[in-house]
Amino acid sequence: MPQTVVEKVxxxxxxxxxxxxxxxxxxxxxxxxxxxxTHDNTSPVIRxxxxxxxxxxxxxxxxxxxxxxxxxxxxxxxxAKYRAIEAFAREQGVDFHPAGSGIGHxxxxxxxxxxxxxxxxxxxxxxxxxxxxxAVGTPVVRTDAAALWATGEFWWxxxxxxxxxxxxxLPEGASxxxxxxxxxxxxxxxxxxxxxxxxxxxxxxxLTMDDRLxxxxxTTEWGALVGWFEVDGTTLRFLRARAEALAARGDRRIAxxxxxxxxxxxxxxxxxxxxxxxxxxxxLEVAPHVSGPDTVQVATPLAEVEGRRIAIQKAYLISCVNSxxxxxxxxxxxxxxxxxxxxVSLYVAAASREVQEAAERSGAWQTxxxxxxxxxxxxxxxxxxxxxxxxxxxEAGISSTNRNFKGRMGSRDARCYLASPAVVAASAAAGYICxxxxxxxxxxxxxxxxxxPAEPPAERVEIVPGFPARIRGRLLFxxxxxxxxxxxxxxxxxYRDDVTREEMARVVMQNYxxxxxxxxxxxxxxxxxxxxxxxxxxxxxxxxxxxxxIPLVVAATFSQTYLRNAFNNGFPCIEAPDLVSRLRELFxxxxxxxxxxxxxxxxxxxxxxxxxxxxxxxRFRFPALGPVPQALVVAGGVENQVRRALGLKP
Numbered sequence: 001m002p003q004t005v006v007e008k009v010x011x012x013x014x015x016x017x018x019x020x021x022x023x024x025x026x027x028x029x030x031x032x033x034x035x036x037x038t039h040d041n042t043s044p045v046i047r048x049x050x051x052x053x054x055x056x057x058x059x060x061x062x063x064x065x066x067x068x069x070x071x072x073x074x075x076x077x078x079x080a081k082y083r084a085i086e087a088f089a090r091e092q093g094v095d096f097h098p099a100g101s102g103i104g105h106x107x108x109x110x111x112x113x114x115x116x117x118x119x120x121x122x123x124x125x126x127x128x129x130x131x132x133x134x135a136v137g138t139p140v141v142r143t144d145a146a147a148l149w150a151t152g153e154f155w156w157x158x159x160x161x162x163x164x165x166x167x168x169x170l171p172e173g174a175s176x177x178x179x180x181x182x183x184x185x186x187x188x189x190x191x192x193x194x195x196x197x198x199x200x201x202x203x204x205x206x207l208t209m210d211d212r213l214x215x216x217x218x219t220t221e222w223g224a225l226v227g228w229f230e231v232d233g234t235t236l237r238f239l240r241a242r243a244e245a246l247a248a249r250g251d252r253r254i255a256x257x258x259x260x261x262x263x264x265x266x267x268x269x270x271x272x273x274x275x276x277x278x279x280x281x282x283x284l285e286v287a288p289h290v291s292g293p294d295t296v297q298v299a300t301p302l303a304e305v306e307g308r309r310i311a312i313q314k315a316y317l318i319s320c321v322n323s324x325x326x327x328x329x330x331x332x333x334x335x336x337x338x339x340x341x342x343x344v345s346l347y348v349a350a351a352s353r354e355v356q357e358a359a360e361r362s363g364a365w366q367t368x369x370x371x372x373x374x375x376x377x378x379x380x381x382x383x384x385x386x387x388x389x390x391x392x393x394x395e396a397g398i399s400s401t402n403r404n405f406k407g408r409m410g411s412r413d414a415r416c417y418l419a420s421p422a423v424v425a426a427s428a429a430a431g432y433i434c435x436x437x438x439x440x441x442x443x444x445x446x447x448x449x450x451x452x453p454a455e456p457p458a459e460r461v462e463i464v465p466g467f468p469a470r471i472r473g474r475l476l477f478x479x480x481x482x483x484x485x486x487x488x489x490x491x492x493x494x495y496r497d498d499v500t501r502e503e504m505a506r507v508v509m510q511n512y513x514x515x516x517x518x519x520x521x522x523x524x525x526x527x528x529x530x531x532x533x534x535x536x537x538x539x540x541x542x543x544x545x546x547x548x549x550i551p552l553v554v555a556a557t558f559s560q561t562y563l564r565n566a567f568n569n570g571f572p573c574i575e576a577p578d579l580v581s582r583l584r585e586l587f588x589x590x591x592x593x594x595x596x597x598x599x600x601x602x603x604x605x606x607x608x609x610x611x612x613x614x615x616x617x618x619r620f621r622f623p624a625l626g627p628v629p630q631a632l633v634v635a636g637g638v639e640n641q642v643r644r645a646l647g648l649k650p
Contacts, residue, residue: 001021001022001024002269002270002271002272002273002274003022003023003024003269003270003273004025004161004196004198004269004270004273004274004275005136005161005198005228005267005268005269005273006136006158006159006161006196006198006226006228007022007023007024007025007158007161007273008267008269008270009117009118009119009135009136009267010023010029010031010119010136010156010158011023012117012119013031013032013033013034013119014029014030014031014032015029015030015031015032015153016029016030016627016628017029017030017626017627017628018624018626023158024158024274025158025159025160025161025274025276026157026158026160026575026623027157027158027623027626028155028156028157028158028625028626028628028629029155029156029157029158029628030153030154030155030156030628031119031153031154031155031156032152032153033062033118033119033120033121033148033154034062034113034115034118034119034120034135035061035062035063035064035108035113035114035118035120035121036062036063036064036120036121036122036123036140036145036148036149037063037064037065037066037104037105037107037108037113037120037121037122037123037124037127038063038064038065038066038104038122038123038124038142038145039065039066039067039068039069039104039122039123039124040067040068040069040070040081041069041123041124041142041145042065042067042085042088043081043084043085044142045123045142045145045146045149046084046085046088048142048143048145048146048639049146049149049150051639052146052147052150052639052642052643052646052648053643053646053648054146054149054150054642054646056092057092057093057094057149057150058149058150058151058152059152060092060093060094061095062148062149062152063092063094063095063145063148063149064094064095064097064104064107064108064113065085065089065094065095065096065097066097066101066102066103066104066107066108067082067085067097067098067099067101068099068101068102068103068104068378068379068380069379069380069384069386070386070387071099071100071377071379071380071381071387072376072377072379072381072386072387072388073386073387082098082099086098099377099379100353100377100378100379101352101353101378102350102351102352102353102354102355102378102379103319103320103351103352103378103379103380104122104124104320105122105124105126105127105129105130105217105320106320106324106351106352106355107352108120108122108129108130109129109130109132109133109213110242110352110354110355111242111246111251111253112239112242112243112246112253112254113253114130114133114135114137115133115134115135115239115254115258116133116134116135116231116235116239116262116266116267117134117135117262117267118130118135118136119135119136120135120136120137121137121138121139121140121144121148121154122137122139122140123139123140123141123142123144123145124139125139125220126139126217126220126320126321126402127139127140128216128217128219128220128224128225128226128227129213129216129217129227129320129321130216131216131219131226131227131228131229132209132212132213132215132216132217132227132229133229133231133235133238133239134228134229134230134231134235134262134266134267135228136196136226136228137216137226137227138156138225138226139220139225140154140564141537141561141564141565141568143568143638143639144564144568144638146642147638147639147641147642150642150645150646151642151645151646155567155628155629155632155638157560157563159194159195159196159225159226159560160194160195160196160275160276161195161196161197161198161269161273161274161275161276162191162192162195162196162197162198162224162275162276162277162278162279163197163198163200163275163277163278163279164183164197164198164199164200164201164278164279164280164281165200165201165203165278165279165280165281166199166200166201166202166203166204166207166281166283167201167202167203167280167281167282167283167284168202168203168206168282168283168284168285169203169206169283169284170206170207170211170283170284170286171284171286171287171441173287173288173422173435173436173437173439174283174286174287174288174441175211175214175288175330175420175421175422176207176208176210176211176212176213176214176215177214177218177321177322177400177418177419177420177421178286178287178288178289178420179207179211179214179215179281179283179286180214180215180217180218180219180221180222181218181289181290181291181296181299181418181419182281182286182289182299182443182444183222183279183281184218184221184222184291184296184297184299185289185291185296185297185298185299185300185443186299186443186444186446187222187279187446187448188297188298190223190530190531191277191279191448192219192222192223192224192277193223193224193531193557194223194224194225194531194557194558194559194560195223195224195225195226195276196224196225196226196228197219197222197224197226197227197228198228198230198269198275199212199215199216199227199228199229199230200230201280203281203282203283204229204230204232205232205233205234206283207234207283208234208326209234209235209238210324210325210326210327212229212234213321213324214321214322215227215229216228216229217320217321217402218296218321218402220402221296221402221403222296225560230266230268231262231266231267231268232266235262235266236259236262236263239254239259239262240259242254243256243259274451275451276450276451277448277449277450277451278448278449278451279447279448279449280447280448280449281444281447282444282445285441285444285445286441286444287301287302287303287439287440287441287442287443288301288302288303288419288420288422288423288435288439288441289301289302289419289443290302290305290398290417290418290419290423290433291404291417291418291419292404292415292416292417292418293396293404293415293416293417294404294405294406294415294416295404295405295406296403296404296418299443300443301439301441301442301443302419302423302433302434302435302439302441303438303439303440303441303442304442305433305434306433306434306435306438306439308433309432309433309434310396310417310432310433311396311431311432312344312395312396312397312398312417312427312428312431312432312433313343313344313345313391313392313395313396313397314344314345314346314347314389314391314395314396314397314398315340315344315345315346315347315397315398315399315424315425315427315428316346316347316348316382316383316389316397316398316399316400316401316409316424317331317346317347317348317349317368317373317400317421317424317425318347318348318349318376318380318381318382318383318399318400318401319349319351319380319383319399319400319401319402320351320380320402321400321401321402322400322401322402322420322421323348323349323350323351323355323400323421324350324351324355325355325358325359325362325364327400327421328348328350328355328359328364328365328368328421329359329362329364330420330421330422330425331348331364331368331421331422331424331425332359332363332364332365332367332368332425333422334422334425334426334429334436335367335368335371335373335425335428335429336367336371338371338429339371339372339429340371340372340373340428340429341428341429341430341431342431343431344428344431345374345389346368346371346372346373346374346425346428347373347374347376347381347382347388347389348368348373348374348375348376349375349376349377349378349379349381350365350378351378352378353378355378356378371428371429373428374388374389376388376389382399382401382409382410383399383401383402383403383408383409384408384409385407385408385409385410390409390410390411391409391410391411391414391416392410392411392414393411393413393414394411394413394414395410395411395414395415396414396415396416396417397409397410397414397415397416397417398416398417398418398419398423398424398427398428398433399416399417399418399419399424400418400419400420400421400424401418402418403418404416404417404418417433419433422435422436423435423436458610458611458621459611459624460609460610461608461609461610461611461624461625461626462609462627463608463609463630464627464630464631464634465634466634467608467630467631467633467634468608469607469608469609470605470606470607470608470609471525471551471552471572471605471606471608472525472603472604472605472606473523473524473525473551473603473604474521474523474524474525474599474601474602474603474604475524475525475527475598475599475600475602475603475604475615476516476519476520476524476525476526476527476597476598476599477527477528477583477587477597477598477599477600478509478512478513478526478527478528478529478596478597478598479528479529479583479584479587479591479595479598480512480528480529480596481529481530481531481556482529482530482531482534483512483528483529483531483532483533483534484533484534484535484536485533485534485535485536485537485538485541485562486511486535486536487509487511487512488508488509488511488512488533488541488544488545489504489507489508489538489540489541489544490507490510490511493507493540494536494538494540499540501547502547504540504543504544504547504548505517505544505547505548505549507544508520508544508545508547508548509597512596513596513597515596515597516596516597517548519597519599520548520549520550520597521549522548522549523549523551524549524550525550525551525552525553525554525604525606526545526550526552526553526554527553527554527555527576527579527580527583527604528553528554528555528556528580529555529556529580530555530556530557530577530580531557531558531559532553532555532556532557532558532559532562533555533558533559533561533562533563533565533566534559534562535559537561537565539565539568539569541562541565542562542565542566542569542571543569543571545571546569546571551572552571552572552573552574552606553566553571553573554573554574554575554576554579554580554604554606554613554622555573555574555575555576555580556575556576556577556580556581557575557577558573558575567629567632567633567637567638568632568637568638568639569637570632570633570634570635570636570637570640571633572625572629572633574606574613574622574623574625575622575623576613576620576621576622578620578621579613579615579620582615582618582620583615586616587600602615602616608624608625608630611623611624611625635650636650
């Protein structure tokens with residue numbers, strides 16, 4: 001069976017999964033990745049690792065620690081945390097990059113932890129960036145990171161793939177940042193949500209490595225789990241240059257024969273591989289764009305924004321997406337001989353110490369400082385609302401970062417826009433959002449082909465001892481799409497440690513439907529809409545349903561964070577979009593009337609061996625739960641599974 005590149009890389013790194021056939025989208029597998037990066041959250045991962053009962057990291061070459069988030073915080077508590085992380089790294093023999101070395105994702109690419117054909121993860125959502133060098137990079141949660149340290153493996157569901165065909169060449173003044181901002185705005189309807197995006201086509205060759213890094217990084221904001229670029233001459237020149245630079249310091253992370261092998265046989269999808277959709281983008285149509293305010297789903301050509309003369313008070317050249325050497329030099333070329341406007345503060349932080357040193361040698365760093373920029377250490381800082389330079393109430397800011405969620409970079413009463421480094425620099429000098437020169441152009445044409453989804457194949461699945469072959473229960477239909485974790489389990493209880501299981505059962509779904517807990521019965525099967533469990537990563541959105549006696553959730557699709565938390569807590573979830581569509585037809589009147597929880601009285605049956613859900617005599621297929629997710633449920637979650645693997649009592 002022809003495979004996408006993500007399916008092929010997954011198969012090369014899997015340790016368990018479906019037997020007797022190739023890996024395909026929807027499969028649950030166990031993966032042994034090449035590396036797992038953690039940053040300041042290494043501290044809670046250490047606590048989780050120890051609480052499981054683990055003592056030694058199974059493979060010291062697997063983890064990479066990079067302190068980058070709260071590095072401006074010189075409080076005794078934070079410095080003690082950093083010392084404890086460094087001590088743990090020394091004790092375990094793990095690679096450790098101290099505060100000031102750079103942002104973790106930049107370190108992973110710069111130091112060649114990420115490489116073509118490798119599977120590399122991080123307990124941070126922007127692990128997608130590793131796809132720029134041909135790796136499959138994807139995020140994991142902290143529990144996964146602890147399991148990886150202890151066993152070297154984690155579970156993953158292979159996502160569907162969307163192909164993005166790039167044509168043409170970017171016009172002068174446009175950058176990779178404009179490409180991804182435009183894509184986030186053009187396709188903001190979930191077209192790539194929880195998918196793997198493969199960038200291909202003749203236009204790839206016209207993109208620099210910095211363009212590709214920016215695009216891959218922000219596929220996270222687009223909703224994707226992977227943002228992969230094909231490996232070509234640009235990739236190989238970058239890898240050779242990095243390998244030579246590291247070798248000069250005695251670090252021979254990539255051997256010359258590996259580079260030769262990637263040149264001769266780069267990772268690529270098979271001809272005829274199955275994609276969920278194909279998007280075509282003519283790079284020549286991409287003009288400078290601005291994202292926001294306060295959302296990446298609104299992208300406006302700069303030519304339209306300039307006329308509004310949107311005043312700004314702060315500007316930022318920071319983060320893992322756009323603070324590499326080319327970015328700093330692009331900003332410096334705009335600001336050379338100019339000054340930051342009165343009333344505007346411009347903050348600059350290089351993606352890594354090495355990048356800053358290169359910018360100092362090129363003169364770009366000094367140009368930025370002479371223009372009035374305030375330097376910050378290489379780290380995340382204001383991008384995640386930490387340290388100096390946050391947005392104050394009533395202010396507007398323009399940033400080269402990857403996220404402009406309301407309140408992320410400071411006050412919720414501020415507004416934040418995203419743009420390329422050149423536009424940020426020009427705006428800082430002008431005092432309002434504008435480009436280095438009068439902008440032209442409009443949004444690119446929207447061209448997407450939705451391909452027929454492959455129906456889950458009919459196959460019998462072996463049932464793991466202890467896992468139920470069937471679950472039968474009364475249907476509770478929750479028709480809303482994007483039902484978020486706040487709706488499932490509210491903030492008033494999330495941060496309390498004294499909430500009993502009985503109280504959790506009483507308040508579950510309270511913010512979605514206050515009637516839910518009263519109408520629900522033990523053994524009821526919840527069926528919900530698309531992207532169930534979106535929002536924050538609170539695990540109680542899973543455990544509260546368990547406490548109410550719900551044995552599983554069926555949804556059209558799930559937020560991947562929710563899905564990970566569910567199986568990590570031994571709670572089964574299955575995707576059956578055809579069932580949800582049928583229920584919306586059957587109960588259209590009730591849905592139109594705004595009913596939040598429909599209780600028709602009928603039972604739904606889930607047959608795990610055949611991969612079918614039955615309702616009123618109709619059958620609907622779902623991707624089979626193979627041995628990997630079944631074993632998680634039987635163990636009662638990943639922590640118990642790890643304890644058993646280590647020979648400890650669950």
